[in-house]
Amino acid sequence: MQRIQDLPAEELKKLYDAELARYDGFVSAGLSINMARGTPCPEQLDLSEELLDIDMSPLHQCEDGDVRNYGILSGIPECRRLFAELCGVGPDNVIIGGCSSLQLMYDYVSQCVTKGPGVPGCAPWGEQNGVKFIAVVPGYDRHFGICEYLGIELVNVPITPEGPDMDAVEELIKDPSVKGMLCVPKYSNPDGVTYSAETVERLAKMTPAAPDFRVIWDNAYCVHDLYGDGDELPNILDVAAKYGHEDNFVVFVSTSKISFPGAGVSAVAGSDANIRSILGRMKYQIISYDKINQLRHVIFFRNLDGITAHMKRHAEILRPKFETVLGTLDRELTWTGAAHWIKPRGGYFISLYVDVGSASRVGELCKKAGLTITRVGATYPYGKDPDDANIRIAPSYPDCDTLKTAAELMCCCVRIAACEELLARV
Amino acid sequence: MQRIQDLPAEELKKLYDAELARYDGFVSAGLSINMARGTPCPEQLDLSEELLDIDMSPLHQCEDGDVRNYGILSGIPECRRLFAELCGVGPDNVIIGGCSSLQLMYDYVSQCVTKGPGVPGCAPWGEQNGVKFIAVVPGYDRHFGICEYLGIELVNVPITPEGPDMDAVEELIKDPSVKGMLCVPKYSNPDGVTYSAETVERLAKMTPAAPDFRVIWDNAYCVHDLYGDGDELPNILDVAAKYGHEDNFVVFVSTSKISFPGAGVSAVAGSDANIRSILGRMKYQIISYDKINQLRHVIFFRNLDGITAHMKRHAEILRPKFETVLGTLDRELTWTGAAHWIKPRGGYFISLYVDVGSASRVGELCKKAGLTITRVGATYPYGKDPDDANIRIAPSYPDCDTLKTAAELMCCCVRIAACEELLARV
Numbered sequence: 001m002q003r004i005q006d007l008p009a010e011e012l013k014k015l016y017d018a019e020l021a022r023y024d025g026f027v028s029a030g031l032s033i034n035m036a037r038g039t040p041c042p043e044q045l046d047l048s049e050e051l052l053d054i055d056m057s058p059l060h061q062c063e064d065g066d067v068r069n070y071g072i073l074s075g076i077p078e079c080r081r082l083f084a085e086l087c088g089v090g091p092d093n094v095i096i097g098g099c100s101s102l103q104l105m106y107d108y109v110s111q112c113v114t115k116g117p118g119v120p121g122c123a124p125w126g127e128q129n130g131v132k133f134i135a136v137v138p139g140y141d142r143h144f145g146i147c148e149y150l151g152i153e154l155v156n157v158p159i160t161p162e163g164p165d166m167d168a169v170e171e172l173i174k175d176p177s178v179k180g181m182l183c184v185p186k187y188s189n190p191d192g193v194t195y196s197a198e199t200v201e202r203l204a205k206m207t208p209a210a211p212d213f214r215v216i217w218d219n220a221y222c223v224h225d226l227y228g229d230g231d232e233l234p235n236i237l238d239v240a241a242k243y244g245h246e247d248n249f250v251v252f253v254s255t256s257k258i259s260f261p262g263a264g265v266s267a268v269a270g271s272d273a274n275i276r277s278i279l280g281r282m283k284y285q286i287i288s289y290d291k292i293n294q295l296r297h298v299i300f301f302r303n304l305d306g307i308t309a310h311m312k313r314h315a316e317i318l319r320p321k322f323e324t325v326l327g328t329l330d331r332e333l334t335w336t337g338a339a340h341w342i343k344p345r346g347g348y349f350i351s352l353y354v355d356v357g358s359a360s361r362v363g364e365l366c367k368k369a370g371l372t373i374t375r376v377g378a379t380y381p382y383g384k385d386p387d388d389a390n391i392r393i394a395p396s397y398p399d400c401d402t403l404k405t406a407a408e409l410m411c412c413c414v415r416i417a418a419c420e421e422l423l424a425r426v
Numbered sequence: 427m428q429r430i431q432d433l434p435a436e437e438l439k440k441l442y443d444a445e446l447a448r449y450d451g452f453v454s455a456g457l458s459i460n461m462a463r464g465t466p467c468p469e470q471l472d473l474s475e476e477l478l479d480i481d482m483s484p485l486h487q488c489e490d491g492d493v494r495n496y497g498i499l500s501g502i503p504e505c506r507r508l509f510a511e512l513c514g515v516g517p518d519n520v521i522i523g524g525c526s527s528l529q530l531m532y533d534y535v536s537q538c539v540t541k542g543p544g545v546p547g548c549a550p551w552g553e554q555n556g557v558k559f560i561a562v563v564p565g566y567d568r569h570f571g572i573c574e575y576l577g578i579e580l581v582n583v584p585i586t587p588e589g590p591d592m593d594a595v596e597e598l599i600k601d602p603s604v605k606g607m608l609c610v611p612k613y614s615n616p617d618g619v620t621y622s623a624e625t626v627e628r629l630a631k632m633t634p635a636a637p638d639f640r641v642i643w644d645n646a647y648c649v650h651d652l653y654g655d656g657d658e659l660p661n662i663l664d665v666a667a668k669y670g671h672e673d674n675f676v677v678f679v680s681t682s683k684i685s686f687p688g689a690g691v692s693a694v695a696g697s698d699a700n701i702r703s704i705l706g707r708m709k710y711q712i713i714s715y716d717k718i719n720q721l722r723h724v725i726f727f728r729n730l731d732g733i734t735a736h737m738k739r740h741a742e743i744l745r746p747k748f749e750t751v752l753g754t755l756d757r758e759l760t761w762t763g764a765a766h767w768i769k770p771r772g773g774y775f776i777s778l779y780v781d782v783g784s785a786s787r788v789g790e791l792c793k794k795a796g797l798t799i800t801r802v803g804a805t806y807p808y809g810k811d812p813d814d815a816n817i818r819i820a821p822s823y824p825d826c827d828t829l830k831t832a833a834e835l836m837c838c839c840v841r842i843a844a845c846e847e848l849l850a851r852v
Contacts, residue, residue: 037496045486045494052482052718057475068471070463070687098524099716106711113540114552114576126540126552142710149710150540261496263718284568284575285532290525290716292478292689 003337004418009426016419019412023369026409031370033406038189038348039397040257040314047313048259051300056292059299067291073283079265079294085304086222087251087269088235094269095278098289101254101266105216106146108250108268111281112179112214113150118277119247122212125152125179134172134181136164138351138379138390140189143182143218147381152179154381159188161342163195166202173208180214186233187221190351190379190392192344194231204239208248217251221347223311224257226319231345237271246271250278255297257314257348258307265297321395321403325350328407338418350393351379352410358417359388365413371406429763430844435852442845445838449795452835457796459832464615464774465823466683466740473739474685477726482718485725493717499709505691505720511730512648513677513695514661520695521704524715527680527692531642532572534676534694537707538605538640539576544703545673548638551578551605560598560607562590564777564805564816566615569608569644573807578605580807585614587768589621592628599634606640612659613647616777616805616818618770620657630665634674643677647773649737650683652745657771663697672697676704681723683740683774684733691723747821747829751776754833764844776819777805778836784843785814791839797832 007015060066062076074080075096084091097104111117116124125131133147135154147154155178157168164183172178185195195203203215217236225231240246247270255264268278301307326343329352333339339354354362363376374392377383393410395403433441486492488502500506501522510517523530537543539557542550551557559573561580573580581604583594590609598604611621621629629641643662651657666672673696681690694704727733752769755778759765765780780788789802800818803809819836821829 039496042492045492048494049483055481056478060471066468066471068474068686068689070465070682100712100714103712110536110540114536142713145710149707256496260494260718262714263494263716281575284571286526286529287568288526288688290689290719292686293716293719 005337005422012419012422016423019415022412023416026369033370033398033402034372035394035406036372036374038394040261041397043317044314045260051259051296054296054299056296059295062295067295070287072288072291074279076291076294078298082298083267086253089237089269093275094267095275096289096294097266097268099263101252102142104266104268105252109146109150117212117214118273119212130177132178134169134178135381136183138190140184141378144381159191159193161193163193163199166199170206173206176209179210179212182216184218184220186219186231187224187344187347190349191342192347192349193342194233197234200234200236200239204245205243213248215249217249219251219253222253223307225346226315226322227345247273250274259297265294318396320400324400324403325393325395325407328404328411332411333414336415339414348394348396352391352393353389354414355418355421356387356389358421359385359391361417362391362413365416366410369409371409431763431848438845438848442849445841448838449842452795459796459824459828460798461820461832462798462800464820466687467823469743470740471686477685477722480722480725482722485721488721493721496713498714498717500705502717502720504724508724508727509693512679515663515695519701520693521701522715522720523692523694525689527678528568530692530694531678535572535576543638543640545638556603558604560595560604561807562609564616566610567804570807585617585619587619589619589625592625596632599632602635605636605638608642610644610646612645612657613650613770613773616775617768618773618775619768620659623660626660626662626665630662630671631669639674641675643675645677645679648679649733651772652741652748653771673699676700685723691720744822746826750826750829751819751821751833754830754837758837759840762841765840774820774822778817778819779815780817780840781844781847782813782815784847785811785817787843788817788839791842792836795835797835
């Protein structure tokens with residue numbers, strides 16, 4: 001088949017009419033489908049049901065005391081070991097948080113703003129003028145939100161199939177007001193890109209002009225493989241240590257998409273200096289996070305093998321959903337040349353790129369037909385996609401039949417938008 | 427009996443020798459007792475055992491959806507209603523937090539530093555020079571810690587049996603750099619004072635020079651009565667509303683000493699404007715706090731009556747402990763005139779005042795004999811009691827026999843310190 005832009009005017013008009021008729025069909029079906037956020041579906045939540053069944057009442061003691069009482073700021077030893085395994089660090093280099101890694105990240109950046117990241121001789125970011133962060137785009141809107149709220153200017157660096165455009169990063173870090181970078185290095189949100197070994201090496205190697213530079217290494221999807229042979233991401237703290245740059249990276253993880261979103265356990269891992277600095281703030285902020293929930297998770301998962309086995313069950317639920325959407329995109333859009341996407345092997349999203357200037361139109365058409373997608377623009381700082389081209393698809397929540405309908409509707413909308421643009425040029 | 431300072435030199439010397447001999451007895455007993463922190467004892471934790479037994483696995487739904495999944499930033503409606511009852515506000519005026527009200531307080535003050543409390547025209551506290559807070563002293567070390575860490579200067583105002591010295595407060599708030607006040611208005615930490623209706627009225631009425639003035643109203647012991655007829659504290663938000671000053675007060679509570687310390691539920695209550703401002707920050711910080719634990723608490727306590735009934739069981743455990751210590755103080759110290767204290771009717775502490783300049787000596791003697799008490803000075807900002815006179819006693823954790831020994835040892839140490847001081851003058 002010819003690409004949509006190569007179709008003769010007659011055929012283009014015919015396609016447009018056909019798609020409009022098809023669209024009317026979707027509209028009259030009165031759909032109500034939500035693909036806006038990376039929300040696990042009920043079947044995934046059911047996988048952790050036993051976590052809720054554990055009778056904790058005879059299980060009060062952890063290695064450091066009664067989990068029902070005050071104390072143990074950095075987390076119970078058993079849980080630190082579990083997350084140390086997950087992060088590939090020693091237990092002393094991990095702190096267990098509450099139910100949200102977003103909170104740990106916000107708190108860390110907020111601490112850097114009020115007090116700085118603990119680098120001698122550097123003023124808090126809040127006392128330095130015009131502090132900037134590199135945003136790998138498209139990216140995670142809540143990352144951007146932290147910086148936007150705290151007054152840190154975001155500078156876009158595009159993602160490539162290997163990770164962030166490292167030439168751009170290496171150029172930007174020459175500016176001492178560039179204080180850090182936000183990234184999801186494995187199955188990135190939304191593209192599903194895992195940073196290559198070379199990218200990780202270049203990130204580890206970089207010597208930013210700002211001595212108080214910090215990368216928020218949000219390893220949200222570290223064990224979230226869709227296929228048996230998951231992508232391999234080198235351990236950033238190990239690679240950075242080769243260059244003496246281990247302080248530049250702070251690693252965040254959570255069980256939000258392993259056990260329960262918003263009722264799991266989060267953790268932050270880092271160098272000795274960063275752990276010291278974070279605990280130095282945390283001791284003023286909280287006496288201890290929920291140790292009962294920490295112990296519950298340790299009992300349920302036991303170790304990294306337990307987590308890995310559990311994630312295979314998530315993958316069995318998620319894989320058909322991703323394949324339903326990807327199959328539909330392939331079937332309906334590949335020939336058109338009006339969109340492209342990366343086929344992710346893990347994570348929670350599919351990132352669809354349509355023609356420059358038409359993503360908003362696609363979003364509008366989807367919405368009118370009852371399909372809620374992530375707000376177009378949300379994958380960029382300040383909610384503004386400079387190309388108006390990126391659409392984030394979150395296939396985890398709806399069931400496969402619904403997803404098939406949603407994906408077909410979306411493809412129909414992409415075709416309509418493409419036709420409209422081409423017809424406007426005629 | 428004569429007061430210790432009125433004893434003839436001979437008798438003073440005799441008393442001193444007798445106390446030293448008694449002290450040696452304590453030392454050779456090889457004690458190891460900890461009365462440093464307001465930590466509930468295991469029997470108190472056992473009262474909430476059923477909370478850990480609730481099989482949550484069939485109980486996924488709250489009024490607003492699945493508690494296992496993302497969402498509901500301000501807390502599940504059921505839990506908001508429970509805490510609304512506890513705080514005497516409407517459900518829309520309360521936000522449910524994580525397991526720690528300290529964290530809610532830290533986060534609130536930190537927000538005021540980076541962004542301000544949301545008063546139009548006022549710069550964030552961090553951008554104003556020399557911001558100060560009133561510290562009611564003696565007080566809670568972790569309150570002071572928040573301000574010390576965040577660079578807010580603390581100005582002492584002494585507590586009286588009616589609450590803070592309001593003349594001093596009313597004078598200080600004329601200074602526009604005084605931005606707020608830290609207080610525990612019911613069964614204050616450590617004195618156990620409940621602010622009188624007149625004090626609450628004067629606090630509500632005050633018009634600080636700083637338009638962005640905020641009182642951290644830490645109602646930590648709101649239902650923590652030791653006796654059936656608990657102290658009555660007027661509802662600060664209601665009283666303040668009479669003057670249009672409801673924005674000046676932000677109320678914090680938690681179940682740390684109701685269910686489990688560090689695994690309970692916390693909440694913040696306030697005016698519409700303050701709730702809006704806090705949610706406006708929280709939406710960048712977290713997607714939702716642990717809703718499973720919120721639902722667990724709702725199922726366990728049901729309503730305020732459930733909490734009140736539960737607190738009576740706590741009181742039955744705590745009352746004999748307080749009475750053991752207070753009885754010993756009465757018996758051993760009242761006649762001496764070398765110490766005074768307020769008899770609390772709730773809360774977690776007894777605040778002992780010894781002769782000016784001798785609290786450190788008492789602490790030192792206690793420590794040498796194996797009794798750990800709250801570090802002398804910790805009840806004042808910067809860890810410095812200007813009078814070196816206050817000792818905080820936390821009777822909740824040890825059993826009554828141990829407490830009796832501990833209290834006798836402490837009284838012995840107080841007498842020794844008093845004798846030493848008087849003998850040095852001779």
